[in-house]
Amino acid sequence: MARIKQKTRRGRNANAVRARRTNNGLPNWLQAYVDLQVETLKASFVRLRRTPLASIMTVLVIAIALTIPASFHVFIKNVRQASSTLEATNQISLFLKPELTNETGAKVAETLKKHPQIAMAELITKEAGLQDLKSYSGFGDALQALDFNPLPAVVSIKPKDSLTRPDDVEQLLAELRRLPETDFVQLDTEWMHKLHAILTIAQRSVLVFSILLSLGVLFIVGNTIRLELQNRREEIVVAKLIGATDRFIRRPFLYAGFWYGFLGGTLAWLLVSFFLLFLRGPSRHLAELYGSPYTLSFLSLSETELLIGASVLLGIIGAWIVVAYHLRELDPT
Amino acid sequence: MLQFINVSKRYSDSGEILSNICFHLEKGEMAFLTGHSGAGKSTLLKLIPLIERPNRGQILFDGRPINAVSKRQVPYLRRKLGLIFQDYRLLHDRTVFDNVALPLLVAGYSQQETARRVRAALDKVGLLRKEKRYPLALSGGEQQRVGIARAIVHKPSLILADEPTGNLDPGLSAEIMDLFKEFNQVGVTLLIASHDLDLISRFGCRTLKLQQGQLVADG
Numbered sequence: 001m002a003r004i005k006q007k008t009r010r011g012r013n014a015n016a017v018r019a020r021r022t023n024n025g026l027p028n029w030l031q032a033y034v035d036l037q038v039e040t041l042k043a044s045f046v047r048l049r050r051t052p053l054a055s056i057m058t059v060l061v062i063a064i065a066l067t068i069p070a071s072f073h074v075f076i077k078n079v080r081q082a083s084s085t086l087e088a089t090n091q092i093s094l095f096l097k098p099e100l101t102n103e104t105g106a107k108v109a110e111t112l113k114k115h116p117q118i119a120m121a122e123l124i125t126k127e128a129g130l131q132d133l134k135s136y137s138g139f140g141d142a143l144q145a146l147d148f149n150p151l152p153a154v155v156s157i158k159p160k161d162s163l164t165r166p167d168d169v170e171q172l173l174a175e176l177r178r179l180p181e182t183d184f185v186q187l188d189t190e191w192m193h194k195l196h197a198i199l200t201i202a203q204r205s206v207l208v209f210s211i212l213l214s215l216g217v218l219f220i221v222g223n224t225i226r227l228e229l230q231n232r233r234e235e236i237v238v239a240k241l242i243g244a245t246d247r248f249i250r251r252p253f254l255y256a257g258f259w260y261g262f263l264g265g266t267l268a269w270l271l272v273s274f275f276l277l278f279l280r281g282p283s284r285h286l287a288e289l290y291g292s293p294y295t296l297s298f299l300s301l302s303e304t305e306l307l308i309g310a311s312v313l314l315g316i317i318g319a320w321i322v323v324a325y326h327l328r329e330l331d332p333t
Numbered sequence: 334m335l336q337f338i339n340v341s342k343r344y345s346d347s348g349e350i351l352s353n354i355c356f357h358l359e360k361g362e363m364a365f366l367t368g369h370s371g372a373g374k375s376t377l378l379k380l381i382p383l384i385e386r387p388n389r390g391q392i393l394f395d396g397r398p399i400n401a402v403s404k405r406q407v408p409y410l411r412r413k414l415g416l417i418f419q420d421y422r423l424l425h426d427r428t429v430f431d432n433v434a435l436p437l438l439v440a441g442y443s444q445q446e447t448a449r450r451v452r453a454a455l456d457k458v459g460l461l462r463k464e465k466r467y468p469l470a471l472s473g474g475e476q477q478r479v480g481i482a483r484a485i486v487h488k489p490s491l492i493l494a495d496e497p498t499g500n501l502d503p504g505l506s507a508e509i510m511d512l513f514k515e516f517n518q519v520g521v522t523l524l525i526a527s528h529d530l531d532l533i534s535r536f537g538c539r540t541l542k543l544q545q546g547q548l549v550a551d552g
Contacts (some may be wrong), residue, residue, distance in 0.1 A: 032443040238422050241382070242483070243412035244439040245405075332384050 044255035047228075055260075058224045062217050062264025062311065067271040069210040070307055074272060074299060076202050082287070082294045083195055091188040092157040092173065096181050102126060105153035108181050112157060117172055120158040126151050152183060214314055221260050221318030225253050229326050236330045246327055253323045254316055261315020265308035272299055272307075334360040334522050335381065335491060340390030342376055350376045351546045354390070358524060360490075363517040365533045366526040368543035374526040377543070378495050381524075382411045395490065412440055415484030417494035421476045423468040429455070429479050430464040436487040454486040458512060474505035481512060485521070492516070494525040498532065506532055 026034065048055040094112075096105050102125045112121035124132075129151040134143050157176075163169060169187065176185045229236070236249055280296050287294040299307065335358040342351040351373045358364055366374050379385040380392060383402060392399045394410070402410050423432050433454055437447040455461045458478040468476050477497060484492055494513070498506035510532060513523055527533060533540060542550035 028443050028446075029441070032441050032446075035444050036438070036441060234422075235424050235426075238424060239435065239439060240408075241384075241411065241416055241422070242436045242439055243408045243410075243414075245408045248408075248439055 040251050041255050044252045045259055048259055058220060058260055059263045059267060061220050062260060063267035063271060065213040065216045066268035066311055069206050069213055070268055071272045071275045072206050076199055078296055080199055081297060083192055093186045093188060094155040094157055094176055095183045096153045097183045098152045100181055102153055109155045117160055117163050118157055119160045122156045124154045124156055126153050129154060217314045218318040221257050221315045222322040225257060225319045225322045237332045241332050250323045253319045257315040257319025258312055261312040265311025269304055269307055334358055336393040338391040340387045340392060343388050349546055354548050356541055356551060360522055361520050363523045364539040364541060366524060366541045367528060372543040373546045374543055375495055378493050378526055381493055382414050383407050413490050415489035415492040417480050417484045417497045419496035419499040421480040423476060423479055425468050429466050432479055433482045433486050450486050454482040458482045473501055477509055492521060492523045496526055
């Protein structure tokens with residue numbers, strides 16, 4: 001029977017040779033192949049539009065399933081980027097013993113300014129500290145009720161930019177701790193490390209969500225395609241009877257999967273963008289509070305490609321699995 | 334062209350449907366397959382496009398044994414056949430043109446070639462003017478003509494028709510049979526299953542008679 005196939009192929013090639021080339025200069029058989037692909041792509045889209053409600057629901061569910069991990073991812077990315085712009089301001093706060101006066105504090109600050117590894121040392125007096133706390137913490141009224149100032153004076157120290165190695169930083173901290181005026185020393189980047197640890201955990205969760213929701217997308221597309229297969233039962237049986245290969249029968253369904261994935265992915269991209277637009281105002285306000293020029297970053301081109309690409313791939317794979325599984329049941333009898 | 338050698342077909346639930354069928358259909362021949370319903374006509378026709386496979390015996394098509402055709406090769410075998418059904422089996426959501434074009438679409442013909450051949454086939458069955466209609470807007474006789482156009486559009490070497498006039502009144506049936514006769518006169522090979530003996534007798538063609546799965550008359 002291989003001979004029958006060969007003969008068919010030979011017959012088609014002969015047709016191609018006999019017939020003139022087409023307008024695009026493509027050989028006839030290739031033109032026929034391209035025609036078929038384009039026709040199927042168009043036809044499968046037309047089919048989607050024939051049942052608008054069902055199609056929209058499928059696309060919407062895919063979009064929502066992808067929007068959740070994608071927006072979570074963008075959120076984490078932004079927190080990470082925003083915090084790294086703050087990281088440059090590597091600050092040490094030296095809290096003086098509470099009994100010491102502002103004058104002693106000023107002297108300490110003067111001495112520290114001359115330290116070879118310190119770029120700047122500035123005294124924040126007890127009063128200035130309380131003022132800051134009142135204006136930023138939101139506890140203004142409660143603090144008003146205090147009849148004494150519980151805050152110590154603080155020397156805010158900015159190390160030289162050359163001081164980057166953790167060991168050197170640690171050494172400077174140890175030196176500061178040994179000063180007799182020191183109550184305790186705090187490296188303000190410590191919270192950053194904690195934040196990063198939390199973000200790493202969050203990022204892993206995004207990965208897990210992504211995998212679970214991708215499986216969800218696979219099932220949604222699969223189920224939609226399964227219904228479509230049932231609706232087109234008669235057509236498939238007839239196509240098989242007149243010599244359609246499984247590949248031919250599978251093709252429109254794979255294209256339908258493509259469309260669901262593509263539309264769902266694109267809609268997810270839009271939803272993520274709307275989500276970010278919604279956050280833009282408050283995040284700008286937050287950046288201003290930190291004196292940071294940071295602006296919210298959207299999905300990058302490669303992330304967009306990944307989102308839509310993954311969605312398309314899930315659509316096609318979902319369709320493939322279902323068609324491969326059900327095609328055997330549709331043999332003519 | 335088509336040769337059955339001791340072919341038997343048995344279903345586990347209904348026993349032997351065909352037993353030891355032997356016949357040889359020559360190229361360019363037109364033959365009728367008759368018998369009561371349940372005699373095995375449909376089953377016999379289903380063995381040729383491998384809708385069913387025989388339990389025993391050999392079927393040769395174009396000199397080659399079709400038992401050896403693998404599942405993947407079945408579509409290529411079916412493209413050499415033209416199948417006509419009692420219930421037409423048209424796709425109601427496609428126009429007459431698209432229905433007839435289906436075998437060419439499946440085989441990968443270009444659009445130009447397809448349009449040319451579809452119009453030629455519709456012309457032969459006298460439905461050229463109705464190519465844009467949908468099947469349900471046509472009469473039964475016209476629907477069967479669409480089915481016939483679909484079966485000849487890819488110029489198959491053998492046409493198999495299973496009760497093609499089963500749903501039609503005598504006048505329309507005769508028209509359909511005349512159409513088959515015309516095809517036969519230009520060299521098409523046909524095997525037509527029908528229980529309408531009055532109609533068959535008018536043509537004086539070779540008749541294979543099945544009775545309870547046995548070939549009881551040939552001539």
